[in-house]
Amino acid sequence: MIEFSLDRGSGVSTYLQLVHQVRQALRLGTLRPGDQLPTAREVVESLAINPNTVLKAYRELEREGLVEGRPGMGTFVRHGVTGATLADHTRLRRALQAWVDEALAAGLDQEDLRTLFTVALADAARKGVA
Amino acid sequence: MRAALEATGLGVRRRRTWVLRECSLSVPAGRVAALVGPNGAGKTTLMHTAVGLLRPTEGNVRVAGEVAFVAQDKPLYDTFTVAETLTFGRRTNTRWDDAVADRLTGLGIPPRRKVGTLSGGQRAQVAVTLALARRPDLLVLDEPLANLDPLARHDVMRSIMAETADRELTVLLSSHVVSDLEETCDWLVVLNGGRLQVSGDIEELLDDHLVLTGPVEASAAGARVVGESRTGRQVSMLVRGTPPQDPRWRARRPGLEELVMGYLRSPEAAALPRPAGVGA
CATH class of the missing domain: 1.10.287 (Helix Hairpins)
Incomplete structure (x- = not known):
């Protein structure tokens, strides 16, 4: 599981910070194939950010082939990405x-x-x- | 893209002064829109016309669905307890969501406390929760974060953001402090001196602008300059669209605050969708 954090004032947009943190977690092995990413609601509740920002980050990660959304279940790290x-x-x-x-x-x-x-x-x- | 709020040629005149003029904007459904501008820019006037508290002098504003409004002074009955306030809300609203109202308990606000004895943050939380429990399609908040400490600001925004994650809710909120809005809002409306200066998707606006710094000799030919400031031999400017050719410029993406300040300092500059986009 990954817990996101924000570097406010870093100049990097919030959605990119989330994308970078997932990529970093994949590189370091703290996120592994099959792991679930937190739901948009969970991220929003902890960081007080716009849910569209989380969805945008997840769409970007999906586009890169790193994660996949399973309808009604959540977003998961794809197999064979690391x-x-x-x-x-x-x-x-x-x-x-x-x-x-x-x-x-x-x-x-x-x-x-x-x-x-x-x-x-x-x-x-x-x-x-x- | 369905509009949750749409203003066309909106104008409000007080005696002989126009406090809002030629305001045409559209906020798509599901967005969290930041309404920013200096004092007297017309923010409260725009909100009051949107929620029906004020009749426009010219033009019109349309809202899709139910609207809830939280005024800046967060009017509540001070002699009611928190529990009585919620009961009052439940009995006076046909669309009432107990699950939303129950969240106040989770926030550590004692139900038996009199509203008049709550802290500023708790009072804001009660006012926002009352508005959210009415399950509006559009939530309009006038300076919801004013006079709140950073922790209370974070908690209030968490409540609002959580609700937007659960269902399609459009939010329009005004604030003086742009840095509070950077992570929560995805739509920007800038009012300045009663005129609409900027309206659009925040990410698109930031992608479309650059902050350039370079020596005063560097040529800005070909760039659409929003505004510039000089310090000694260095010039810094906010430009829209493609950067100028001169290689002496160093370019970076602006932050939301820089973008807003850049426009507010140059009241004649505007970043608005083309007229064809309005009403689409």
Whole structure:
């Protein structure tokens, strides 16, 4: 089971925060295939957010093939979604580590790295990739 | 998309002053709409015409189904106990939902307490619960969160959000504090000086705007600038639609508060659906 939390003022929209938290939970293995996500009503009761926001997040996760809605029962993590994600995670992390090492060797500091990363993310978001 | 509330050319004049003018907007059913604007913008006037407390000078406003209204001062009978208040509500309303009314007990509000001795948060909770128990199709709340501490604000919004999760309920609520509305509302209506400035889906509005920061020399050619502010050699602006070409701009998505403030500071700017969209 997953319990959502909100980082108010993070600048990330609420529905994306929910999507990210499910993806993160899948990567970390705290959510596994067959697990049920909390109902919209449950999320709304604990976070005081708009139920449409929860439904939008769940639709997005469904569109990505991570979860499936079963009519009258709820939303469940689909079977076979975690393996590849975990492998990707490891591979990407290694590539990112190499990039960080290269940037530090080039004389950039941590703040420079964060700025570059944020700019790259923002560019990707504008192209509609992220 | 069925409209729960629809205003067409709505105007209200008090003596020789128009407090609301040329207001045409539509709130789709099932939405939680935030009505924001400075004091004297016409928020309460718009709400009063919607719930039938005030007759418009021109134009009209239509509401689909039953309406419940909670006024800003949350009028209740102070000498009634909480239990008596609920009994009164049950006897005077044909559509009354005991399950909704019973939630007050779950919120730790003692049934035998006199309403006049409740805290501000408890009083707001009783007023909102009374309105919800009438099972309205449209719930109109004038500044429901004013004078409440953060915990009470959260609790009141939880009650309203839970009800919208259970059935199709449209909510129109006004507030001064935009940050309170960011996670709860999905529709935005901005009034400024009696004029409608913004009306639309919040996510779509935020997706359609950018906050740009750059040096004062950067060119904003081609961008639809809502408003800008300068600090020394840096300029920051809110734009709608596609960003300008100049690579010196850094762009990010605005927060709801930034979007609202951007428009309020530029009363001549507007983000409204095309006239064809009104009444659709």
